[in-house]
Every structure is written in C-alpha cells, then in structure tokens.
Amino acid sequence: ASAARVWGANERVRLGVIGSGGRGQHLMRMAAQAGGCEFVGICDAWDVRRREAMKFAGGTVADYGEYQRLLERKDVDAVIVATLDHTHAPITVVACEAGKDVFVEKPMTSLPEQGAGMLKAQREGKRVVQVGVQQRSLAHFIEAKQRWVDSGRLGKVHMVRTVWNANGGYLTKPPAGMERKPEGLDWDAVLGWLPKIPWDPKRYFNRFAYWDFSTGGQTGGLFVHMVDVVHWYLGLTKARSAVCLGGIYQHNDGRDTPDNVNGIVEYHENLTVTFEATITDLLAAESADITFFGEGGRLSIFRHRARFLPAGGGEAEMLDRSPEVAHMANFLACVKSRKEPNATVYDGHYGAMACHLMNMAYRTRQRVDWRPEWTL
CATH class of the missing domain: 3.40.50.720 (NAD(P)-binding Rossmann-like Domain)
Structure with missing residues (x-):
C-alpha cells in the first residue's frame, strides 16, 4: 500500500x-x-x-x-x-x-x-x-491518564509496582501424540534464525516458558505490557539500570525461564518500577495490577478497572473496563x-528494553546499566 x-x-x-x-x-x-x-x-x-x-x-x-x-x-x-x-x-x-x-x-x-x-x-x-x-488504545486507560495523571492530581511519582501473577499461559501442556513432529509443521521455519535443534513439543506448545521463543518468559510476555503503561503515563523512555532475581522454583518441566521472578527497573527521573510474577498461586482474584504511588494519591489500573485513592482521603474514584478491540x-x-x-516503534523499543535489562540482570545475577547504543 x-x-x-x-x-x-x-x-x-x-x-x-x-x-x-x-x-x-x-x-x-x-x-x-x-x-x-x-x-x-x-x-x-x-x-x-x-x-x-x-x-x-x-x-x-x-x-x-x-x-x-x-x-x-x-x-x-x-x-x-x-x-x-x-x-x-x-x-x-x-x-x-x-x-x-x-x-x-x-x-x-x-x-x-x-x-x-x-x-x-x-x-x-x-x-x-x-x-x-x-x-494504549483502551478507553479507561486513556481516561485515567487524562483524569488523574495529566491533570496533576496524582502528583509526582517515585515508585510504581507492577504485578502479574497466575497467568496459566506459562503452563501449557503439549497435546497428546505430539512426541513426533506433525507432518505439516515446518520446524525450521519456526526456529528461523535460531540454532537448529530437534523437534521439541514442550518448546513449541509452552513457548512462553523458553528464552529463545519468549524473551525471558514472564518479563517479555507480561511486564512488557505493564512497563509500557508506566512509560506512557509518566513520559519515560530509557531506564538507568535494572536488577532481577527469581528462579525455576516449582515447575522444573524443561523450561529455562523463571516461574517466580522479581525485578526492579530504575529511571533517571527519580523512580523505580517493580515487577513480580508467580505461577505458584493461580488464583485469578487480585492477580494483576499496576499501582502508581504519587504525592497526590494512588492510582491502580489494569484491564479490569481503574481506581484512584486521593492522598487526603475520601471516596475511591473508579473507571470500568473497556473493549480491547480499540x-x-x-x-x-x-x-x-x-x-x-x-x-x-519508538514506544515498542523502550518498553521491550526495560524487559531486556531485567532479563540480563536475571541471567548475570548482577545490576545491568543502560548502554548508549540502546538509545534511539
């Protein structure tokens, strides 16, 4: 076109x-x-x-x-x-x-x-x-940003907590009979530029649990959504540094990404963004949220609703969920x-980079600092 x-x-x-x-x-x-x-x-x-x-x-x-x-x-x-x-x-x-x-x-x-x-x-x-x-297109996210962030009511933010637990997509079992690769599946095309390895049904069907297919697992799959909201709401791009710990504590089923993970990304704008994800507790209630701790109040938001608690007390202000089709x-x-x-693409790069920093910190067990070549 x-x-x-x-x-x-x-x-x-x-x-x-x-x-x-x-x-x-x-x-x-x-x-x-x-x-x-x-x-x-x-x-x-x-x-x-x-x-x-x-x-x-x-x-x-x-x-x-x-x-x-x-x-x-x-x-x-x-x-x-x-x-x-x-x-x-x-x-x-x-x-x-x-x-x-x-x-x-x-x-x-x-x-x-x-x-x-x-x-x-x-x-x-x-x-x-x-x-x-x-x-970025959901109506309640757009309205929450206008009502509580852009208006100044939330105030200066120095910490944001992101949580996404109980995501069953990281526990997908291969269907029966998949020990042999299906005749009509081009495994070389699936691997693309990755090193050639034998057919692996766990890797194919439980793709989110493997580094090469899923960018660190729950970081690249879940945190990427949440940190993007933080970047959008607060006008952030490049992080300063990241740390991350966790491990395969429960589901030692061949996966090579953590089933329990905690990370922190720090920004030059004097704030940290934390992330936690576990697939030990699979209760859906209160399992996913982004919480902005501001001088003027506390904003909690994700796909199910938005809630603002004013710093001086008073009634919680709410917004209902909105359709994904937007x-x-x-x-x-x-x-x-x-x-x-x-x-x-600019937004996508910096959101993914927060995940990459966290992934590098997890794998090296060290704090990872931003490098100039990552700046667009």
Whole structure:
C-alpha cells in the first residue's frame, strides 16, 4: 500500500496474517470486530493453524508456509505479525521494506539491537507500525491518564509496582501424540534464525516458558505490557539500570525461564518500577495490577478497572473496563489516515528494553546499566 494512497470511504484494508496460532486468530477476531478490513492471505509454519485461520476468514483466502511469499503480493495493504518473539523484528523489517503496514505483537524486539533497524525500516518506508500493547488504545486507560495523571492530581511519582501473577499461559501442556513432529509443521521455519535443534513439543506448545521463543518468559510476555503503561503515563523512555532475581522454583518441566521472578527497573527521573510474577498461586482474584504511588494519591489500573485513592482521603474514584478491540481499530484507522498509531516503534523499543535489562540482570545475577547504543 502506497503511503500517499487516498482511501475511499468504504474501501477495506486488505490484511495478511503472519502467525495464525492462538494469538494470531485472536487478533483476526479483533480486526473483524473493528471492521473495514478483509483477510486476503494467511501464513503459518503449521498447516493446521493455517486451516483454522482460513476457516475463520471464510475459507477462500490464500495460504502460505513462507511469509516472504505473502509479502510479495501487491494486494496486501497490511499484515498482522503474531509469530514467536524472536521473529517479530526480522519479519516487521521485511514487511516495511515490502511496502506493508504492520501490526506486530509484543515484545517488539527479542534483542536490544533490533530496535534501531526496525525504526529505520519504518521511517524510510513511511509505514504505519502498531505494537501490540493494547492498553494504549483502551478507553479507561486513556481516561485515567487524562483524569488523574495529566491533570496533576496524582502528583509526582517515585515508585510504581507492577504485578502479574497466575497467568496459566506459562503452563501449557503439549497435546497428546505430539512426541513426533506433525507432518505439516515446518520446524525450521519456526526456529528461523535460531540454532537448529530437534523437534521439541514442550518448546513449541509452552513457548512462553523458553528464552529463545519468549524473551525471558514472564518479563517479555507480561511486564512488557505493564512497563509500557508506566512509560506512557509518566513520559519515560530509557531506564538507568535494572536488577532481577527469581528462579525455576516449582515447575522444573524443561523450561529455562523463571516461574517466580522479581525485578526492579530504575529511571533517571527519580523512580523505580517493580515487577513480580508467580505461577505458584493461580488464583485469578487480585492477580494483576499496576499501582502508581504519587504525592497526590494512588492510582491502580489494569484491564479490569481503574481506581484512584486521593492522598487526603475520601471516596475511591473508579473507571470500568473497556473493549480491547480499540487497539486494532486504531491501527486500521491509521493505515487509511497515515497518522501515527497509539503504540509506535519508538514506544515498542523502550518498553521491550526495560524487559531486556531485567532479563540480563536475571541471567548475570548482577545490576545491568543502560548502554548508549540502546538509545534511539
């Protein structure tokens, strides 16, 4: 799609999907709810996932095992990239170079050095790239920021606590009979640029629990959402340093990322952001929240609600949850308007970098400081 193209009022964005597993199919549902688009191509390394997505799309779309073939098509305006973490950056760069707009899942990068190349490809191609940190488009997050942060009521913040416990996605068991790789699954395509290893059903199905597929596990999968809200609300980008501890304390099932983890990221703006995640306690109640401790009060917010407690006492002020579809709707609107989306490559880089710092601190068991080459 040309960046200079003029869209008709009823013209539909033609979407390709790269990575049509559970998350990719969820994003397809979001796009269908948002409206104003149609699916024209599906790509996945496993033919079963392709067929599932094609059924949702209506069954008439073309399907591909290699994403390069999908990107060669001239009738694709934009792509949804919902592959494993380590392929987010390379596929997004190639898609931008092919003239496609991109909705890329979080974390945007799996390595610190990938951010600069992604920003270069996005800017030189004049592409719209939206990162899948959907909080940036949710109505109650936007209203909470305006009502309590931008207004000054929250006041100066020196600590933010983020918690995301009980996420069962880190305990996914392979289906029965997967000891042998399915005939229609291209394992080499799944591995991409990673070292070649034999078929590993645990790694494929419980992907969030492995470093190479998931950017540190619960840091790259969960903290990335929460620290992005902190950056957005408080105008932060690069961190100063990070520390992190934890381990595989309970689920020694082959995973190599911690099932219990605590980290702290410090910023030059005189504040720290903490993160905790455990899959020992799987109770859903009160399991996930972002809490800003301000001089003017305390703001707790996540997908289920927002609550502000004024410092001087008084009634708690509340906002109800809002629909997730708004983030995909923002992307599709920006494909047509060529405006900057709510979650840019720049935002995606710095949110992912907070996770990378924490991951490096966990692996080295040392404090890790920001390096100049990570600044965009």
